[in-house]
Amino acid sequence: MISFQNDYSEGCHPKILERLTQENWKQRPGYGTDDICARAAEQIRSLCANEDLAVHFLVGGTQTNATVIAAALRPHQAVIAAESGHIHVHETGAVEATGHKVLAVSSQDGKLRAEDVRRVLEKHTDEHMVQPKMVYISHPTELGTLYSRQELASLRAVCRENGLYLFLDGARLGYAMASAENDVVWQDLAWLCDAFYIGGTKVGALLGEAVVIANKEISRDFRYAVKQRGGMLAKGWLLGVQFDTLFQNELYVEIAKHAVHLADKLRKTLHMCGYPLLLPGSTNQVFPVFSDSVLAELEKDFCFTFQQRIDECHQAVRICTSWATKPEDVEALCSKLTLLCAEKQERNPYGDQ
Amino acid sequence: MISFQNDYSEGCHPKILERLTQENWKQRPGYGTDDICARAAEQIRSLCANEDLAVHFLVGGTQTNATVIAAALRPHQAVIAAESGHIHVHETGAVEATGHKVLAVSSQDGKLRAEDVRRVLEKHTDEHMVQPKMVYISHPTELGTLYSRQELASLRAVCRENGLYLFLDGARLGYAMASAENDVVWQDLAWLCDAFYIGGTKVGALLGEAVVIANKEISRDFRYAVKQRGGMLAKGWLLGVQFDTLFQNELYVEIAKHAVHLADKLRKTLHMCGYPLLLPGSTNQVFPVFSDSVLAELEKDFCFTFQQRIDECHQAVRICTSWATKPEDVEALCSKLTLLCAEKQERNPYGDQ
Amino acid sequence: MISFQNDYSEGCHPKILERLTQENWKQRPGYGTDDICARAAEQIRSLCANEDLAVHFLVGGTQTNATVIAAALRPHQAVIAAESGHIHVHETGAVEATGHKVLAVSSQDGKLRAEDVRRVLEKHTDEHMVQPKMVYISHPTELGTLYSRQELASLRAVCRENGLYLFLDGARLGYAMASAENDVVWQDLAWLCDAFYIGGTKVGALLGEAVVIANKEISRDFRYAVKQRGGMLAKGWLLGVQFDTLFQNELYVEIAKHAVHLADKLRKTLHMCGYPLLLPGSTNQVFPVFSDSVLAELEKDFCFTFQQRIDECHQAVRICTSWATKPEDVEALCSKLTLLCAEKQERNPYGDQ
């Protein structure tokens, strides 16, 4: 059985294991105050061409989101997110557990627009309602879509005008940077966002997310926030060493390109076979719609994640490639898709799926 | 200028002022452990025909909602509410400030149905999402609508089947009980809900809400919850005395009937004049739709609360009557409406508003 | 049975009841945005000779403390208090429920000194510990002691040097202002503290505390904080009218003087009879030490609050006078004390208690 369920099924890039083994016996100061974390942070600052950025290494995405949001907001303030935003649906209320409301906005493609933000602001006029203070976006979104540089700039503008922070969840950021559609560069992120994070867990690391904070209102005392929310590892260098490795010779984006390349291949096959996509996409997540019978056939050999039911006999699934995906596994999936398509055509030469 | 903006513009029923004056110099133990609170609680228990109910007197609605919800839920649990529910939109995130997510369900008439609850439950399947544990409803709703006994029983059933609590916000409960449409009696409330509260602030008291808790999982240590959330008055008898007064000789429902009677009158006039309602209703809140010009005319003499824009030249407003509304003020409003309607007809004998 | 258990056993000063009755039928905007609240706030600002002060009326002390503290602190910050401080022992963890640690400092007389604050700061050096950010003091303290102007100035200085807020809990502030020992004036409070509150509940009001905030970092968006923590009454004028009344013609301090005068009388009698005090004092709280047998005799006619056991046969109790205490009740207590003292001397002319 081959799994395409997610991008965190395997361990980490072998270079990370090598480094871990290499560094294992060296004594280091605790809690991320070591030389490797410093170097990894420096690499990220240099990539973003901004020496003033604060860089912190946290353990996981849910924790990172809750830590940044709780550090940024006063108790009566809220964060605006797309209805499909990870903080709204898939973090067990971690943000609310820090006391803050998530203001959810419906969105077809998982993206927030400047006008969505404006509409929320218009409705929140006085002290009987929470005060919107932050915009949370995922890039890529949970639906695999990307923001253009222009869209980010518009969000940035509406945030600036209204005193809001812009926070970008980059749990899969590598796959955005590796996409052919992408026109956002690292400097843009650091300049457009008040804070963002670079996902390690889903892009080649064992664990770890690198938070980059441009706004000093958020970064002030941020180590206290990390410690309080349980994100400060005694052996903090363990996180640093992973990002240090991933950002040497652009390994991070390079391994993401591998995943995107395989996903593109899959998208091409799906298109040729006439399987529609729930949403267009250009990163490592693919959301095809299959009839139940085709899916049943595929699931004899492959695992996917259920996304949503389309109608009585069709459903959308999520297929993830990753830095670790074997080309032959994608090959196998494509062959099977082609085969099923051919069989279908034989049985029903003029009809549709 | 006459205000119909809300049902808390005036002070309290004169009998309450009398009682306050009468009791003023008597020394009493603090924090609601006095004889008057005991008697008021006893009256409510007896009204509900259930000697096992816990009755607590709190200060205001936002506080009451947050206190009950935080006392009932474990940190990962959430409360389901209609999108228009007071806890979701008008309490400055007070529930989230206690750490809990509000799962909002869209609803045309402000009511939640059993099937809405089921749909939320179906989506919340594992530990990556919050766990729905309570259903919050307002009765009357924020849109002035009422639950029937049957609807409450269905909600109760879905809650029971799934281990959820049913909590009813009765900030305006008196006006529900006074409505001609109402088929829910006090015993029903105590039997169908795990907890509910009887609003004082909007129905004749200076301040105060009486929480009635049937489920011992929620009532256990409830005084700790009240104290911690700032709802325990040193002079707790001040709350008790108001409910004691309001529940003597059914004063509570009687004064609510006054408000509903006046609202009915207004509804009749609106109907006769051809002004549509945003929603049908039978309590003290009326939501007529006016053209901007008619509204401008009305607002020379009367204040309403803006509800929502309908189209480019119409908007809905909320008109509230209360236990304190003077019949002559409703009379004046009705006359003006009739007059405006007549003028319009003169100008445009065959047309519409 | 006459109770000296506390200063909130009776209702309110009759002038307040008069005003409530007078204002009862006038329609007013909700949530403290009315003319009376504005006037009451203006009176307080003028008393403090500072037009820039923010003044808000909240319902009770626990709520006020939690609201101010949560509005002022970021999540990793803590508040320093004496071990006997109300927020540390008698508010059911209300401050912790907003997410903040109370750093308790042991103190014999309930007061914090500048050096106590310094010691706490010295110990809190990095992000593995909370960050002290506020000093909380009660004036009078829970043990009836007072800060001198000089002591407050020292606290202010240490706070300033270290970027801490100074917050004064004045639940019984009137009794401090009325004390012969007091050398702090209203302007001092507004100038020395970042925030303080003027207690109504224990000094002649039915309920209500007036928060006065000098520091704009704390007052920014404070109405959101009040609403979220359940302290914003729909009929907010109910709070305003009480402070408006209490601050006309200095009624607030005048009625407090009545209480202090009676407490002084009691202290004199205790001294003459040879009953020691646990702590010296000059406000409305008296903490005499009685033998168990004397106390048993007294408790046939009077109620006190147990304070602490001194040894196997002595205990300290708290005796409270208030704005409502009848002079003849204190007279009766003094007579009984004198009588018991005389009897003792008769039985044991040369011995001690």
Add this chain to the structure above:
Amino acid sequence: MISFQNDYSEGCHPKILERLTQENWKQRPGYGTDDICARAAEQIRSLCANEDLAVHFLVGGTQTNATVIAAALRPHQAVIAAESGHIHVHETGAVEATGHKVLAVSSQDGKLRAEDVRRVLEKHTDEHMVQPKMVYISHPTELGTLYSRQELASLRAVCRENGLYLFLDGARLGYAMASAENDVVWQDLAWLCDAFYIGGTKVGALLGEAVVIANKEISRDFRYAVKQRGGMLAKGWLLGVQFDTLFQNELYVEIAKHAVHLADKLRKTLHMCGYPLLLPGSTNQVFPVFSDSVLAELEKDFCFTFQQRIDECHQAVRICTSWATKPEDVEALCSKLTLLCAEKQERNPYGDQ
């Protein structure tokens, strides 16, 4: 420079690195639902001879403490801890950030006694104070001391009698189990505690703590708690694999014995040289008292952690050995101590340090 500052300066036991490398490319389900986590949990259950135990793998100690405590307590409930308890002083208010008060008890040796718990219970009598509901102990304590089986049983008894949970923080549990003084076995822990955790980070793992929960009131829905508090790793097997390795062939206690053996050696040398200990001890932490001049000499080659100043010219430091400590490093330290001692004696043959 050789560091004895703590027991988390190095990476992990080489067998763990081997296993990580071995398992790296195998696809596994996420979030700790994999086969390795299951096997590691099974090993722990079998060690504790109790098949009903819930076992969960979390990332770090602060997070683990906050997660267990928040899962166990209702909002008004508090946890009792020694004043030196990690949750009270070194976790940046993480427990308070979940809304709960830590009730600190002073303790000379870092241990809590049954009578301490009783005293706290006696003082917490009503709803104006938090309700003590859990006892938190560290074993070994932060001062390196151990509980005897009898002491744990007494704590257990007082908890049982009063409806409290007993929670044991075993961040350094291995070093307790490896101590010659220890008389507590794994079964005892599972039987005496409602919950405890087995520290990985400080005993040979890269990161990770294994929580063992015997009480179903706490373990119910525990995965929700872990997710919400940011402790659920996407690659959860990373934690499982470490405990699976550490619990094969008793590696966990074996490597802890190495550390304790070296600490014992050091204690012997200190004793022979006449350097007193702040506290007796038998685990991997040693707290010698040195004169400032001796310490200055030692710090040319070795790093320790400052513990506390004893008098004007002496201070106590903490020396930690660990599973990774090189025997030759302890040898070097012992030699230097002996040398310094000899020099001192030469200079001052009859005097004292």
